[in-house]
Amino acid sequence: MTSNPPLPVRSLQPSRAAQPRFPWHHFEMRFSSTPRGARLARRLAGERLDAWGVPYGSATHDAVTLVVAELSANAVRHGHVPGRDFRLRLSAEGTALRVEVTDTRGERLPVRPAAEPPDAGGDVDGDGDGGRGLLLVAALTDRWGWFPCTDGPGKTVWAVVEVPSV
Template sequence: MTSNPPPLPVRPLQPGRPAQPRLPWHHFTMRFSSTPRGARLARRLAGERLDAWGVPYGSNTHDVVTLVVAELSANAVRHGHVPGRDFRLSLSAEGSALRVEVTDTRGERLPVQPAGLDGDGDGDGGRGLLLVSAMTDRWGWFPCTDGPGKTVWAVVEVPSA
């Protein structure tokens, strides 16, 4: 008869700090044509990267991050488009956070802090940053330092299991 080995010691959690999953460091950057097709491709490739990084298709985090990529990419195409210039998508994972950055080359059209829905809510558009604000833990923008344009970013904290 064999006996089971003693269990490994369990390291107690630090008080006041919830357990957070730790994501290994990953980074993905790619330029896309500033067209609706480029925005769709950015969303699809972001979804594929997230799945490869261990954030599976169909999970809440995967769905939130791909929606954020879709909204920010669509905004770059619609509001940040400069003929002949691409937009750039950057994704990074580190610790318990996923960060999305979308850079376009139109620095004079700045994102507006969403205040909520106006009127009856039947109009087309105008809700992208409201969705980003509601679904992410924080978001913002900064001007590009290496040329014209701006970068809009958003961070999603991965919930503990």
């Protein structure tokens, strides 16, 4: 019998806990500022997320595609300038998925929704139609905001979803 117990065998592979959930991924595309363009943005975002390892039907996939749908619809409805497209950017790095939607209408800025949803039949912006998109974005993401474009007219609305590493 030896007085020194054997040392545990260590793998040469790094532990999974030390690895980030995502390597760096990036997707960017322009879409027509139409309802069809917003639908296409949502569908392509869903395909991209699946390719990055966020499978269809998972809670994260559903949340991020809904955020893309809401921000794209807002860009079409509130940020539309005739003849100008909107831009979708998706990125994944570490444990974060980031969505950015840029439109060319800088004077119509997003307003943080109130903590309470609007009354039935009412809405946040007072035009009688919708008003819950940014409330959904705020509920589904860890943080969101906007910034003015530096390379031309417009604004970018962004949202981040943190995905726990596995």
